[in-house]
Amino acid sequence: MYEDFDRRAFLKVGSLSLFGFLGYGDILRLRAQSPAPAKREIAVIHLLLSGGISQIDSWDPKPDADSKYRSQFKPIETNVSGIRISEHLPMTAKQADKFVIIRSMTHKLVSHESALALICSGHEPLGTIQFPAMQTVISKELGSKTDLPPAVSIPSVTGSWEKSGFLSTKYNPFNAGNPNVSNYKVRDLDLPMGVDWSRMDRRRSLLALVDDEFRRLDTSGISESMDSYYQTAFTLMHSAQAKKAFQIENEPENVRDRYGRTSLGQGVLLARRLVESGVRFVTVSRGFNVYDHHKNIFPLLQNVFLPELDRAYSALLEDLHQRGMLDSTIVIVTGEFGRTPEINAGGGRDHWPSAFSLTMAGGGITGGRVYGSTDEKGGFVKDNPVQVADLAATLYRKLGIDPDKEYISNIGRPVKIGNNGKPMEFLAV
Numbered sequence: 106m107y108e109d110f111d112r113r114a115f116l117k118v119g120s121l122s123l124f125g126f127l128g129y130g131d132i133l134r135l136r137a138q139s140p141a142p143a144k145r146e147i148a149v150i151h152l153l154l155s156g157g158i159s160q161i162d163s164w165d166p167k168p169d170a171d172s173k174y175r176s177q178f179k180p181i182e183t184n185v186s187g188i189r190i191s192e193h194l195p196m197t198a199k200q201a202d203k204f205v206i207i208r209s210m211t212h213k214l215v216s217h218e219s220a221l222a223l224i225c226s227g228h229e230p231l232g233t234i235q236f237p238a239m240q241t242v243i244s245k246e247l248g249s250k251t252d253l254p255p256a257v258s259i260p261s262v263t264g265s266w267e268k269s270g271f272l273s274t275k276y277n278p279f280n281a282g283n284p285n286v287s288n289y290k291v292r293d294l295d296l297p298m299g300v301d302w303s304r305m306d307r308r309r310s311l312l313a314l315v316d317d318e319f320r321r322l323d324t325s326g327i328s329e330s331m332d333s334y335y336q337t338a339f340t341l342m343h344s345a346q347a348k349k350a351f352q353i354e355n356e357p358e359n360v361r362d363r364y365g366r367t368s369l370g371q372g373v374l375l376a377r378r379l380v381e382s383g384v385r386f387v388t389v390s391r392g393f394n395v396y397d398h399h400k401n402i403f404p405l406l407q408n409v410f411l412p413e414l415d416r417a418y419s420a421l422l423e424d425l426h427q428r429g430m431l432d433s434t435i436v437i438v439t440g441e442f443g444r445t446p447e448i449n450a451g452g453g454r455d456h457w458p459s460a461f462s463l464t465m466a467g468g469g470i471t472g473g474r475v476y477g478s479t480d481e482k483g484g485f486v487k488d489n490p491v492q493v494a495d496l497a498a499t500l501y502r503k504l505g506i507d508p509d510k511e512y513i514s515n516i517g518r519p520v521k522i523g524n525n526g527k528p529m530e531f532l533a534v
Contacts, residue, residue, distance in 0.1 A: 146250070146433060147433055147434065147435055147468045147469075147503055147504050148380035148384065148385050148386065148387075148433065148434045148435070149240070149243070149385065149386045149387070149434070149435045149436075149437065149468075149500065149504075150373070150376045150377070150380060150386075150387050150389065150421070150434060150435070150436045150437070151240075151386070151387070151388045151389070151437045151439075152369075152373065152389050152390075152414075152417075152418065152436070152437065152438040152439075153224075153225075153263065153388050153389065153390040153439070153440075154390075154391070154396045154414070154438065154439065154440040155217070155221065155263050155390050155391070155392065155393050155394055155395060155396060155440065155441065156217065156393075156394040156395050156396030156397035156398070156440060156441075157217070157220075157396055157397060157440040157441055157442045157443060157444060157456060157457075157461070158396045158410075158439075158440045158443070158444075159176075159398065159402060159406070159443060159444035159454050160208070160443040160444065160460065160461045160462040160479075160483055161174070161175075161176050161443075161444065161446060161454075161483040162176045162178055162191055162402065162403070162406055162411075162444075162454075163190065163191050163194065163406075163411065163462065164190055164191075164206050164208065164462035164463075164464065165206075165208045165462050165479060165483050166178070166179075166180035166189060166190065166191060167446075167481060167482060167483045168180055169481065170446070170481055170482050170483070171482075173447055173448060174446040174447055174448065174482045174483070174484075176191070176403075177403045177407075178191045178192050178193055178403070178406075178407070179191075179192045180192065181194075181195065181198055182198070183197075183198040183199070183201030184198065184199050184200070184201050184202055185201045185202050185472075185473040185474075188201050188206070188473070188474075188475055190206075191411060193406065193407055193411035193412060193415065194411060194414070194415045195415065196415050196416060196419035196420075197414075197415050197418055197419045197422075199419065200418075200419050200422045200423060201472070201473060202472050202473040203422045203426065203431065203466045203467070203472040203473075204422065204436070204464045204465060204466035204470075204472045204473075205464065205465050205466070205470055205471075205472060205473075205474045205475070205476060205531075205532065206462060206463075206464050206474075206475045206476070207462060207463050207464070207465065207475075207476045207477055207491055208460075208462045208475060208476070208477045208478055208479055209460065209476065209477020209478060209479065209486040209487075209488065209489050209490050209491050210439070210443075210460070210461045210462060210463055210477075210491050210493070210496075211458065211459055211460055211461070211486050211490050211491065211492065212229075212442070212458045212492065212493055213458055213459075214229065214441075214442070214458055215442070215456045215458055216456075217393075217394055217397065217441060217456075218230075218264065218266070220441035220442045220456075220458060221263070221264060221266040221441045222236065222265075222266040223441070223493050224266075224439060224440075224441045224493055225238040225239060225240075225266045225267055226238050226239060226266065226270070226497070227239060227493055227494045227496065227497025227498070227522075227523060227524045227526060228494070228520075228524050233515075233516050234270070234271060234514050234515065234516060234518065234520070235265065235268075235270035235271055235515075236270045236271070236514075236520065237268075237269045237270035237271065237272045237276070237512075237522075238266060238267050238268060238269070238270070238278075239386075239497055239500060239501075240256040240267070240278055240385075240386035240388060241256060241268065241269040241270070241272055241276040241277060241278070242272070242276075242501075242506070242522050243255065243256065243385055243386050243501075243504060243506065244256045244269075244276040244278075244385065244386070245269075245272060245273075245276050246506045246510075247385055247504065247505075247506070249383075250383035250384075250385065251344075251346060251347075251382060251383030251384075252341070252344035252346055252347045253341075253344075253346070253347050253350060253379065253382055253383050253384050254278070254279040254384065255384065255385040255386065256276070256277075256278035256279065256384070256385065256386045256387075256388075257278055257279045257280075257281050257376075257379055257384050257386075257387045257388075258278040258279070258280055258281065258387075258388045258390075259281045259282075259283075259284065259372040259375055259376060259387060259388065259389045259390070260280065260281065260282050260283040260284075260368065260372065260390075260392075261280035261281075261282070262277075262278060262280060262388075263390050263392065263393040264393060267388060271512075271514045271515040272512070278386075278388065280292075281351065281375065281379075283368050283371075283372070284353045284368075284371040284372060284374070284375045285366065285367060285368045285370070285371040285372070289353060289354070291341070291351045346382060346383075347382075349382070350378050350379055350381075350382035350384075351375070351378075351379075353371065353374060353375050353378060356374060356378075360374070360424075361374065363416070363420045363424075364416065364417050364420040364421070364424075365413050365416035365417050365420070367413045367416075367417070368391060368392075369389065369390075369391050369413050369414065369417050370413060370416055370417040370420070372389040372390075372417075373389050373417040373418070373420070373421050374417075374420075374421075375387075375389075376389050376421075377421060377424055377425065377430075380430070380434055381428070381430065395410075396410065396440055398410075398444070398453050398454065399449065399451060399453040399454070399455055400451035400452060400453040401451070401452050401453060402444070402448075402452060402453040402454055403452065414438075418436075418438060421436060422436065422466055422467075425467065431466070431467045432467065432468070432469055433467075433468070434467045434468065435465065435466070435467045435468035435470070435500070435503060436464075436465070436466045436467050437463060437464070437465050437500075438463060438464045438465075439461075439462075439463035439464075440461065442456055442457060442458035442461050443457045443458070443459075443460060443461025443462065443483075444456070444457050445457045445484070446482040446483050446484040457484070459484060459485055459486070460479045460483065460484055460485050460486050463496075465532060468503050469503075470532055471531075474531075476489055476491070476529075476531065477489035477490065477491060491529065492526060493526075494523065494524040494525060494526030494527075495526040495527050495528070495529055496526070496529075497522075497523050497524060497526050498523035498524075498525075498526030498527060498528045499526070499528045499529045499532050501522065501523050501528075502528040503532070506522070508521070508522060508523025508526060508528065509521055509522075509523060510522050510523075
């Protein structure tokens with residue numbers, strides 16, 4: 106309890122009985138002898154719903170809206186009284202005590218590429234600067250915990266917005282491929298047929314000699330990128346731990362079925378295996394722009410997209426909780442924006458960044474809550490607006506990274522990694 110007192114504060118209360126007979130020197134000695142609080146290592150799994158999931162048809166139902174806005178789906182109660190979500194997320198509804206729904210996310214970018222750049226980095230894109238994605242900043246700041254890369258994308262990055270921008274390419278995420286294919290194998294995890302390690306090491310030595318000369322002449326940064334690629338490949342091939350982490354076929358069949366036999370479901374299961382083995386940040390997507398439902402939004406969500414999300418997300422939360430990993434793993438589910446309240450002529454909804462929803466769970470976050478709200482149509486934020494920079498600053502704070510830390514960009518401009526966002530205190534503690 107003495108940690109909050111400096112010397113001036115002590116002098117002000119020196120005559121009080123709070124410290125009894127202890128002197129200021131005794132206080133300092135006690136503080137020095139007290140063990141520092143243990144730093145909790147937190148990993149992140151980001152379910153990136155590229156294209157923009159409809160907030161009205163998932164996390165923020167508006168059953169009393171006019172029919173030209175109202176979802177065809179009914180809201181259902183969750184296991185937290187007063188919180189309702191889409192009827193096509195029934196398994197997720199049973200896990201609502203584990204996550205927070207933020208219904209007041211907002212920004213102004215209407216194109217997929219720009220909005221994805223913002224949601225992945227916390228920065229609005231500029232023509233002169235490619236801002237680094239949050240996962241690459243985390244890779245730079247925290248480094249690798251094990252032989253596995255600190256950041257992984259499943260099946261692969263959806264675009265440049267998931268990459269390192271003006272940082273070194275060595276921080277780019279590793280592409281894991283699609284674990285839902287038969288005989289899933291990770292590229293570069295095994296030696297080529299007929300090549301043993303002694304031969305591979307000789308090849309590597311020869312490559313190093315060539316690289317030294319190439320690096321001397323290279324001014325484009327290509328050599329550094331290739332060095333990083335080859336180093337990652339060699340490390341993965343050498344590491345039994347890395348190979349084991351990617352062997353999703355070792356999971357029991359019932360566990361794989363619980364997550365769902367889809368690219369998203371098996372991708373989320375692989376993400377759990379990877380963070381369990383030391384990866385710091387895993388992005389799982391279904392591919393670029395697949396949630397861009399300008400037409401036939403209701404049958405697409407009902408028959409494909411919401412059921413697979415429901416199964417994968419609920420299984421992940423349940424699995425992390427049962428393994429004692431939820432407190433050390435943050436799970437974020439979001440698209441780059443939401444969809445229009447008004448249903449268009451094609452039976453779809455169009456791009457809508459003015460108000461959208463995301464969910465966050467784990468990492469010490471108290472679930473079973475809703476933050477912010479939208480108007481009666483679900484189109485505009487009514488209270489507690491949250492900017493993407495606030496989300497980035499919160500995430501950095503949770504991981505022990507100073508969101509006000511500055512990098513120097515490719516054009517010599519200082520850039521705060523958290524983009525002056527304000528950490529959301531109810532999440533950041």
